[in-house]
Amino acid sequence: MDYPAAPIPAVALTGVTKIFPVPFQRRSVVAVRDLNLAVAVGQIYGLLGPNGSGKSTTLKIILGLVPPTRGQARIFGRDSDRVASRESVGFLPESPYFYKFLTGEETLRFYGKLCGLRGAALKSRVEEMLALVGLTSARTRRLAGYSKGMLQRIGLAQALIQEPSLLVLDEPTAGVDPAGAREIRDLILELKTRGITVLLSSHLLGQVQEICDRVGILANGVLVREGALSELLGVENQTQLLLENAPPNLLEAIDDLAARSGARVIERGRPRTSLEQLFLEATEAAPDESADE
Amino acid sequence: MRAVAVILSVLLFGAARLPMEHALAETHRQLHFRAVDFNLDLREQLGQLGFVAALSGFRSLVADALFIQAHVAWERTEWGRVLFLFRQITTLQPRAVLFWDMAAWHMAWNASTAAMNDPAQPRLALRVKTAREYFQLGKDFLERGIKNNPERPELYEALARLYRDKYEDHEHASEFFAKAAALPGAHRYTRRFAAYELAQCAGREREAYAQLRALYDSGEQERLPTLLRHLKELEIKLDIRPDQRIPD
Amino acid sequence: MKVPMNDFRHRVFSFSRMTAIAGNTFTGLTRLKTFYVLLLFALLLIGSSVFMARMTFQQEFQVLKDIALGAMSIFTSLLAVIATARLLPQDIEDRTAYTVLAKPVSRFEYLAGKLLGVLLLVALSLLAMSALFFAVLLFREQSVLNETSRQMAAAPAEQSAEALRLVRASAFNVNLFSGIAVIYVKGCLLAALTLFVSTFATSTIFTTIVMAFVYFIGHLQPIAREYWLQTNSAGMFTKTFLALVVLLFPDLQSFNLTDDVVAGNAIPTALLLKTIAMGVFYCGFYLALAWTVFFRKEL
Numbered sequence: 001m002d003y004p005a006a007p008i009p010a011v012a013l014t015g016v017t018k019i020f021p022v023p024f025q026r027r028s029v030v031a032v033r034d035l036n037l038a039v040a041v042g043q044i045y046g047l048l049g050p051n052g053s054g055k056s057t058t059l060k061i062i063l064g065l066v067p068p069t070r071g072q073a074r075i076f077g078r079d080s081d082r083v084a085s086r087e088s089v090g091f092l093p094e095s096p097y098f099y100k101f102l103t104g105e106e107t108l109r110f111y112g113k114l115c116g117l118r119g120a121a122l123k124s125r126v127e128e129m130l131a132l133v134g135l136t137s138a139r140t141r142r143l144a145g146y147s148k149g150m151l152q153r154i155g156l157a158q159a160l161i162q163e164p165s166l167l168v169l170d171e172p173t174a175g176v177d178p179a180g181a182r183e184i185r186d187l188i189l190e191l192k193t194r195g196i197t198v199l200l201s202s203h204l205l206g207q208v209q210e211i212c213d214r215v216g217i218l219a220n221g222v223l224v225r226e227g228a229l230s231e232l233l234g235v236e237n238q239t240q241l242l243l244e245n246a247p248p249n250l251l252e253a254i255d256d257l258a259a260r261s262g263a264r265v266i267e268r269g270r271p272r273t274s275l276e277q278l279f280l281e282a283t284e285a286a287p288d289e290s291a292d293e
Numbered sequence: 294m295r296a297v298a299v300i301l302s303v304l305l306f307g308a309a310r311l312p313m314e315h316a317l318a319e320t321h322r323q324l325h326f327r328a329v330d331f332n333l334d335l336r337e338q339l340g341q342l343g344f345v346a347a348l349s350g351f352r353s354l355v356a357d358a359l360f361i362q363a364h365v366a367w368e369r370t371e372w373g374r375v376l377f378l379f380r381q382i383t384t385l386q387p388r389a390v391l392f393w394d395m396a397a398w399h400m401a402w403n404a405s406t407a408a409m410n411d412p413a414q415p416r417l418a419l420r421v422k423t424a425r426e427y428f429q430l431g432k433d434f435l436e437r438g439i440k441n442n443p444e445r446p447e448l449y450e451a452l453a454r455l456y457r458d459k460y461e462d463h464e465h466a467s468e469f470f471a472k473a474a475a476l477p478g479a480h481r482y483t484r485r486f487a488a489y490e491l492a493q494c495a496g497r498e499r500e501a502y503a504q505l506r507a508l509y510d511s512g513e514q515e516r517l518p519t520l521l522r523h524l525k526e527l528e529i530k531l532d533i534r535p536d537q538r539i540p541d
Numbered sequence: 542m543k544v545p546m547n548d549f550r551h552r553v554f555s556f557s558r559m560t561a562i563a564g565n566t567f568t569g570l571t572r573l574k575t576f577y578v579l580l581l582f583a584l585l586l587i588g589s590s591v592f593m594a595r596m597t598f599q600q601e602f603q604v605l606k607d608i609a610l611g612a613m614s615i616f617t618s619l620l621a622v623i624a625t626a627r628l629l630p631q632d633i634e635d636r637t638a639y640t641v642l643a644k645p646v647s648r649f650e651y652l653a654g655k656l657l658g659v660l661l662l663v664a665l666s667l668l669a670m671s672a673l674f675f676a677v678l679l680f681r682e683q684s685v686l687n688e689t690s691r692q693m694a695a696a697p698a699e700q701s702a703e704a705l706r707l708v709r710a711s712a713f714n715v716n717l718f719s720g721i722a723v724i725y726v727k728g729c730l731l732a733a734l735t736l737f738v739s740t741f742a743t744s745t746i747f748t749t750i751v752m753a754f755v756y757f758i759g760h761l762q763p764i765a766r767e768y769w770l771q772t773n774s775a776g777m778f779t780k781t782f783l784a785l786v787v788l789l790f791p792d793l794q795s796f797n798l799t800d801d802v803v804a805g806n807a808i809p810t811a812l813l814l815k816t817i818a819m820g821v822f823y824c825g826f827y828l829a830l831a832w833t834v835f836f837r838k839e840l
Contacts, residue, residue, distance in 0.1 A: 067837055067839070083553070083645055086644060089643065090643075093640060096637070097637060098637055099569055101572040102565075111640070114641065114644040114646050115644055116552075165544055
């Protein structure tokens with residue numbers, strides 16, 4: 001039976017519950033409670049929540065690293081407890097350590113082989129990935145000498161090595177400096193244009209807001225809010241107006257107009273650049289001396 | 294739940310391999326492998342550490358360590374210690390022919406000679422008695438060694454020498470030389486030696502003559518001076534017809 | 542929109558995935574300092590046996606072979622346990638296991654690859670030790686042969702040839718290869734068992750300590766077994782205890798043929814093959830057991 005009208009979601013969780021027993025005690029901890037969630041193909045989905053809210057556990061269940069106590073997780077319709085479901089997934093865990101004794105290139109070759117790549121296909125794919133994450137010049141260096149941001153980028157490269165249709169990222173920008181974070185953010189947006197579905201978890205709301213199409217908020221293992229970003233954040237009865245070089249009389253005229261039509265000006269002031277913006281402008285202006293050490 | 298299943302499967306696996314392991318151990322026994330009797334006695338002798346080491350697959354190393362100690366004890370002519378150490382060594386490595394041979398040699402040759410020349414013991418009778426006790430210890434080692442290694446010619450030969458040189462028991466000496474000669478890997482001279490000894494046993498001259506003659510006939514390489522001397526003596530003793538005698 | 546192709550077929554077991562993990566494990570282990578320290582120590586011990594007590598040549602060869610094979614046996618076992626014990630905890634702690642298992646890699650391939658990597662490492666170090674051992678043995682044999690020819694120069698040709706034959710016989714012996722092969726099989730068994738223990742152990746130290754106990758008890762297992770099978774007089778408690786020891790622990794003594802090889806005993810081919818088969822049987826079982834624990838393990 002086919003339902004062409006309802007395409008298979010990239011990720012589907014139905015009634016997923018995960019209970020961890022506490023060793024040597026008669027109690028247990030519920031990490032995820034009756035979670036229902038669907039990520040449509042082509043979306044960037046953000047899973048939000050404070051530390052310990054069950055984000056990582058949810059991602060691990062999706063990847064089959066942790067079996068759910070109840071419920072079912074599927075990737076493109078394949079059950080997560082099947083190894084085959086991971087053919088089309090790339091995963092970057094939170095602050096990953098890869099094998100420190102490998103170079104960047106060796107790391108990608110290793111993960112490529114795990115995905116069944118070999119020979120010329122593997123070689124060209126490794127080149128492509130090194131170029132994509134900007135680590136071509138650091139390819140022969142051992143990972144032990146990589147910075148946090150470089151590790152995150154090589155991690156992204158290994159997650160993408162077999163051209164997966166779904167990318168799962170656990171806190172992709174945690175511990176990375178703003179410039180690095182923005183590179184990762186841009187990369188995610190570029191992947192979206194290539195049609196790759198992205199599921200990421202984060203507690204950095206600003207970044208999620210910038211890139212995600214849809215978000216879910218987890219608290220104590222329960223999905224408390226879920227929806228498209230525009231739906232969740234739009235305040236229905238308010239409008240924002242941003243003007244440049246506006247003379248004071250224009251502002252007064254606008255106030256009058258508003259008062260006449262029954263509207264009310266709630267706030268007026270200078271928009272402030274974000275600290276992040278300031279940081280990025282300042283650091284990018286500085287000459288880059290560490291380009292190729 | 295899974296833990297119980299795992300433990301059960303380990304136990305089941307143990308039960309499944311039990312007959313195989315038993316059969317393997319039986320093969321080892323038939324080959325006289327690991328013929329070590331680990332008992333309390335040995336434990337006391339070796340001490341805790343040595344015993345554990347010997348049990349955990351290092352018995353040949355423990356035996357070597359003791360062997361080197363025995364070598365030192367011998368250089369200091371501490372005969373009691375040599376005996377004590379060799380008892381442990383041969384218990385640990387009963388399949389090492391070398392150790393039985395060395396043990397017997399130290400007792401029957403070195404210790405007995407030392408006892409005969411002991412300046413602290415003025416009475417000859419007692420010196421002889423002690424020396425004979427050492428012969429007996431050497432013989433014991435060789436007999437036990439043969440029991441553990443019945444297929445190796447070296448110990449039969451050593452026992453034959455002991456009978457010949459220390460007990461002057463030609464009958465036994467001949468018997469053990471012959472046993473050595475019958476085994477694969479024996480020295481070629483053991484056959485000759487068996488015949489030489491037999492030639493000196495009263496009443497068995499005819500057997501000895503037959504054996505010596507057969508050796509003589511087997512080729513030029515056996516016609517050594519001692520063999521020729523024994524043959525000539527027996528030809529006279531047995532009154533062999535002149536035309537059947539060997540040429541002078 | 543990117544959707545995986547439906548005709549994509551996943552192979553349940555892939556040899557190349559397993560060998561990729563094995564190769565990676567091997568590389569990781571060869572970049573550990575511990576490995577070189579252990580190997581260096583073993584090689585020093587084997588090499589130093591040249592200078593061992595100068596006794597008669599038969600004694601000298603016996604001691605040399607005992608020390609070298611003893612060193613090979615203990616270092617192979619030690620290496621197998623130490624190298625395997627840290628593999629899984631390290632991978633889980635570093636979260637590298639996540640990245641590997643998030644690829645289309647089955648947990649069996651992961652475990653088998655890890656084990657294979659260790660077995661490769663153990664094989665190569667045993668090969669290095671054997672090479673040195675045979676070099677030392679050959680060197681000593683040659684010098685004893687030269688010495689003997691000098692001493693026997695005046696003796697008849699037959700006696701001289703006999704003496705040289707004796708020297709050769711007490712130095713090199715084909716059975717040494719069988720002995721070394723069985724040392725390797727024992728190393729494989731210990732590695733597989735260590736892997737199994739490490740799937741449920743809480744720390745590397747725990748695994749290592751458990752394996753130390755297994756090592757000693759495993760050598761006593763045959764004594765317990767014969768006692769269990771033969772006695773009827775023992776009490777209920779004793780019998781149960783013996784049965785547990787016999788069924789839970791491997792018989793490591795069956796893999797201890799070097800003592801007898803050094804003593805000059807021949808190892809029949811049938812016995813060698815049976816021993817190897819037994820070892821393979823053990824390895825397979827422990828690997829399967831490791832898999833049953835690891836299969837649904839929460840990482």
